[in-house]
Amino acid sequence: MSPRFAPGERVRVADRWPAGHHRTPGYVKGRAGVVLSTHGSHGQPEVYASFGDGRPRQPLYRVRLGLRDLWLGYAGGDTLDIEIYEHWLEPA
Amino acid sequence: MHDHDHPHSPPQPDDPEPSTEHHFLGLALRELLIEKGHITADDERRMIERIESQTPAIGAAVVARAWVDPAYRARLLAHGRDAIAELGFNPGNYPDIIVLENTARLHNVVVCTLCSCYPRPLLGRPPAWYKSAAYRARVVREPRAVLAEFGTHLAADVEVRVHDSTAELRYLVLPLRPAGTEDWSEDALAALVNRDAMVGVAQVRGG
Structure with a gap:
């Protein structure tokens, strides 16, 4: 599966709150950042967690966000780099 | 929020x-x-x-080689997994190991907010504080305060970059080489590198 987003592109982490296991932390949901790099395609943690085979596999990205975009009152240019699977990303 | x-x-x-x-x-x-x-x-x-054979000595050997060999350092930063394997170490089954270079203007620190993902082939088992809810919650929210508690006081013009190890990749911080170690052997340098510096909560101090 070829990646939908390219390095440098603005993306937003989906603001979804499913009950089951997934590997997208709540504190980045709904927040926008920039794609840094892509790292192949991998089975979906949600599907593995329900004893499935992980398909459809999803491209994995490293995404950079500003800490001041995550936390009220955070001053300065500190950053967060985080791994997000493609089905959790939307164009921003 | x-x-x-x-x-x-x-x-x-x-x-x-x-x-x-x-x-x-x-x-x-x-x-x-x-x-x-x-x-x-x-x-x-x-x-x-x-x-139990996996210990921070492996990561320290990688860091020391990168400090003394600029060509190796470049390969390590470009393709961490391959460069680690090049030294004869098993990099594990991760798609890549991302090596994060600290500079005078940038300090990297690693966390897994979801659980305790950790570069075990390079550093062994994670310390208890790395797995604690307090470290995982706080280092993404107030990294400078957490770093200060580890004795790492950064100037305001040094960017802090937190890496949340949420999925398939693993991370190794390449710390700054301390001043005054220019003549040191690779082995002596490796002995200086500590686990906390390779997670990014500490810096490497001179001998």
């Missing part, structure tokens, strides 16, 4: 200590796997020995 018109599911239980029930389940599973011939007790012993 943001407005919500939708309910959130309750967070998963987050106690790092196994419950008695899970402890007994683990023991029962081990005994069944051995009794039914899927693994032997020797297989289990070898696995534990392999896990």
Whole structure:
């Protein structure tokens, strides 16, 4: 599966709150950042967690966000780099 | 932080200590796997020995080589996994190991907010504080305060970059080489590098 987003592109982490296991932390949901790099395609943690085979596999990205975009009152240019699977990303 | 018109599911239980029930389940599973011939007790012993053979000395050897060999450093930063394997170390089954270079203007620190993902082939088992709910919650929210508690006081013009190890990749911080070590041997440099500096909560101090 070829990646939908390219390095440098603005993306937003989906603001979804499913009950089951997934590997997208709540504190980045709904927040926008920039794609840094892509790292192949991998089975979906949600599907593995329900004893499935992980398909459809999803491209994995490293995404950079500003800490001041995550936390009220955070001053300065500190950053967060985080791994997000493609089905959790939307164009921003 | 943001407005919500939708309910959130309750967070998963987050106690790092196994419950008695899970402890007994683990023991029962081990005994069944051995009794039914899927693994032997020797297989289990070898696995534990392999896990225990992984120590921060491996990561320190990689860092020291990068400090003394600029061409190796460039390969390590470009393709961490391949460069680690090049030294004869097993980089594990991760798609890549991302090596994060600290500079005079940038300080990297690693966390897994979801659990305890850690570069075990390079650093061994994670310390208890790395798995603690406090470290995982705070280092993404107030990294400078957490770093200060580890004795790492950064100037305001040094960017802090937190890396949340949420999925398939693993991370190794390449610390700044301390001043005054220009004439040191690779082995002496490796002895100076410590685990906390390779996670990014500490810096490497001169000898």
